[in-house]
Amino acid sequence: MSSDNLRIIIIGGGAGGISAASTSKTVAPGASVTVFTEYEDVAYSPCGIPFVLGKEIPDFERLFLQTPEHYASIGIDLRLRTAVTGIDLKGRTVSVGAEKYPWDRLIIATGWEYDKPDIPGINLEGLHYIKNIRRAMEFDKLLDGVKKVVVVAATPLGIEISGNLAHRGIETHLVDEGAWLMSDVADPDIMEPVQKSLEEFGTIIHFGEKVLEFRGRDGKVSSVVTTGREIECDVAIIATHKKPNNRISREAGIEIGSTGGIVVDDHMRTSVKDVYAAGDCCEIIHGVTDIPIQGLSGSHAYSQGRVAGANAAGADRAYDPVFVPWGMVGGQVQMGGVSLGETLHKALGIPHIVAAATGISRARYYPGVSRIRVKLIADPVTHRVLGAQMSGGEGIKERADFLAFAIKRGATIEDFAWMENVYSPPIGALMEPIALAAQAGLAELAKNK
Amino acid sequence: MAFGSWLRKNAEKYLMEAAQESVARRYPEYCAESYREKGLAHFFWKNVFVPVYLAIPWPVRRKIILFTSYPGGKRPSWKKFG
Numbered sequence: 453m454s455s456d457n458l459r460i461i462i463i464g465g466g467a468g469g470i471s472a473a474s475t476s477k478t479v480a481p482g483a484s485v486t487v488f489t490e491y492e493d494v495a496y497s498p499c500g501i502p503f504v505l506g507k508e509i510p511d512f513e514r515l516f517l518q519t520p521e522h523y524a525s526i527g528i529d530l531r532l533r534t535a536v537t538g539i540d541l542k543g544r545t546v547s548v549g550a551e552k553y554p555w556d557r558l559i560i561a562t563g564w565e566y567d568k569p570d571i572p573g574i575n576l577e578g579l580h581y582i583k584n585i586r587r588a589m590e591f592d593k594l595l596d597g598v599k600k601v602v603v604v605a606a607t608p609l610g611i612e613i614s615g616n617l618a619h620r621g622i623e624t625h626l627v628d629e630g631a632w633l634m635s636d637v638a639d640p641d642i643m644e645p646v647q648k649s650l651e652e653f654g655t656i657i658h659f660g661e662k663v664l665e666f667r668g669r670d671g672k673v674s675s676v677v678t679t680g681r682e683i684e685c686d687v688a689i690i691a692t693h694k695k696p697n698n699r700i701s702r703e704a705g706i707e708i709g710s711t712g713g714i715v716v717d718d719h720m721r722t723s724v725k726d727v728y729a730a731g732d733c734c735e736i737i738h739g740v741t742d743i744p745i746q747g748l749s750g751s752h753a754y755s756q757g758r759v760a761g762a763n764a765a766g767a768d769r770a771y772d773p774v775f776v777p778w779g780m781v782g783g784q785v786q787m788g789g790v791s792l793g794e795t796l797h798k799a800l801g802i803p804h805i806v807a808a809a810t811g812i813s814r815a816r817y818y819p820g821v822s823r824i825r826v827k828l829i830a831d832p833v834t835h836r837v838l839g840a841q842m843s844g845g846e847g848i849k850e851r852a853d854f855l856a857f858a859i860k861r862g863a864t865i866e867d868f869a870w871m872e873n874v875y876s877p878p879i880g881a882l883m884e885p886i887a888l889a890a891q892a893g894l895a896e897l898a899k900n901k
Numbered sequence: 902m903a904f905g906s907w908l909r910k911n912a913e914k915y916l917m918e919a920a921q922e923s924v925a926r927r928y929p930e931y932c933a934e935s936y937r938e939k940g941l942a943h944f945f946w947k948n949v950f951v952p953v954y955l956a957i958p959w960p961v962r963r964k965i966i967l968f969t970s971y972p973g974g975k976r977p978s979w980k981k982f983g
Binding site for chain 2 (some may be wrong): 473631635639640644659661662679707710711715717742743744800801803
C-alpha cells in the first residue's frame with residue numbers, strides 16, 4: 453500500500469501519541485493521521501504540574517507546548533474528548549461508542565493510570581491524582597483554601613508534590629511504607645540529602661507506615677489513617693505507582709507482558725501486524741539486564757512515539773533497549789541516576805561492587821559550590837559499570853546523561869577513574885565526582901583481589 | 902493474572918524487601934524502619950523463596966528471569982548490549 457493512502461489512527465494524545473502523529477505526518481505527508489484522546493488537551497507537560505502547584509512556575513499556560521490549531525494546520529485530525537472504547541483487530545477498526553473508524557496502521561499510546569489502593573474511603577471527595585492539567589487547574593484553586601495535605605507514597609511525584617506544597621506554605625505530610633524516600637528504586641545514602649531538604653521545606657515525613665483508610669465527613673476526606681497514626685487533612689494526594697492503561701488492548705487480544713505493558717519489539721510493533729505501541733502502555737527491554745520494564749519518562753515516550761509513528765508510516769527505524777537516565781528535584785536537592793542502583797542490584801542478586809565518593813560541583817572556593825555524591829555499581833569481573841546514582845546541588849542531569857551514554861557503550865571503572873574532565877572554578881571542580889567514585893571503585897577492586 | 906505477572910509481582914516485592922533490609926543494615930544512619938506485612942504467604946516468600954532464589958547461581962537465575970519475563974519465554978527482537 454502506498455504510504456500516501458494510509459489511514460493511521462493513534463489512540464492517546466500524550467507524549468507518545470502526539471510525537472507518533474507528528475512523525476507519521478512527516479514521513480508520509482499524504483497519509484490521514486487521526487489522534488483520539490479522551491482528554492480536553494494535548495501537547496502539554498504534565499511533569500510541570502507540581503511546580504505550578506508549588507508556585508515555582510506562575511501559571512499553567514506555560515506548560516502548553518502547542519495548540520490544537522497547530523496540529524490541524526499540519527494535517528493531523530485531533531479528536532479531543534473522544535474516548536476509544538474498543539479495538540477490532542480483524543475488522544481493523546476502532547470504536548468510539550457506536551461509531552467505527554477504519555485504520556491501516558494503529559498506534560496505541562494509552563499511557564498509564566495510578567495504582568489505586570483498595571482501601572476504605574478511596575472514593576471520598578478530596579482525594580486527588582496529579583495527571584490531567586484541567587483537574588490540576590481546579591485543584592490549584594482549591595489549594596488556596598487548604599491548610600493541611602497528606603501525600604501518599606514517596607514516589608518521584610510524591611516527593612515533587614510534597615516539596616512544592618510545603619514551599620507553598622501548606623502543612624504537608626508524606627506517608628510511605630519504606631525506610632527511605634523512593635526506596636524501591638533509589639539508595640538511602642543518595643536520598644538522605646533530599647530528605648533533609650524536604651524537611652527543611654517543612655514536609656513532615658512518616659516512613660514505615662501503610663495507609664489503611666481514608667476517613668471522611670459528609671463524603672469528603674478529613675483524615676488519613678496509617679498503621680502508625682491518624683493524620684487530619686483537608687485533601688489527600690495519591691502518588692502511588694504508575695501502571696499501564698491497557699484495558700482496551702487486553703480486551704482486543706494484543707499480547708501483554710509480565711509487567712502489564714504491551715509487548716513490543718524494537719520497531720514498536722506489537723504482537724499484531726500493523727499495530728504499534730509507544731510510551732507507558734508498553735514494556736521496553738532494559739539495556740543492562742535484558743529484562744522488560746515499564747513506566748519510564750516522558751522523554752522515553754516521546755522517542756518511542758517517533759519510532760512508532762515513523763514505522764507506521766512506512767519507515768524503518770529501531771529503538772534501542774533503555775539505560776534509563778533519570779533525574780529530578782526534591783526540595784532543593786537534585787538526584788538522579790542510570791540503570792539500577794545498589795538496592796535493585798541486590799534485589800536481583802546481580803554480582804556487583806559499589807564505588808562511591810562525595811565530591812564538589814565547582815571549585816571549593818567558588819560561591820554556590822555544593823556537594824555531589826556519586827555511586828557507581830560495577831561488574832566485579834569485567835569492571836563494566838552497570839549503573840549509577842547521584843545527588844547534589846547541581847549538575848546531576850548532565851552527569852546522568854553522560855553516564856547513560858558511556859554505560860551503554862561499555863565503559864569500565866578504569867575508564868571513569870582516568871576520565872578527562874572540565875575544570876573551571878564557576879562550573880567544575882578540579883576532580884570530577886564521577887572520577888572520584890571510580891577511583892574508590894578501583895581501591896575496592898584491589899582489596900577484593 | 903498470568904503466571905508470569907503473578908510471579909514477577911511477588912518476586913519483585915519480596916526480593917526488594919530483602920534487598921532494602923540488607924541496604925538498611927549497610928547505611929543504618931540514613932534509614933527508618935520499613936512497614937512489613939505479616940502472615941503465612943509473607944513468611945513463605947520471605948523465608949523460602951528469597952533464600953532459594955539468591956542461592957541459585959546468577960547465570961542460571963538470569964536465564965530463569967528472562968524466560969519468565971516474556972510471554973511463552975520468547976524474547977521479542979531487540980538489540981543486545983553486553
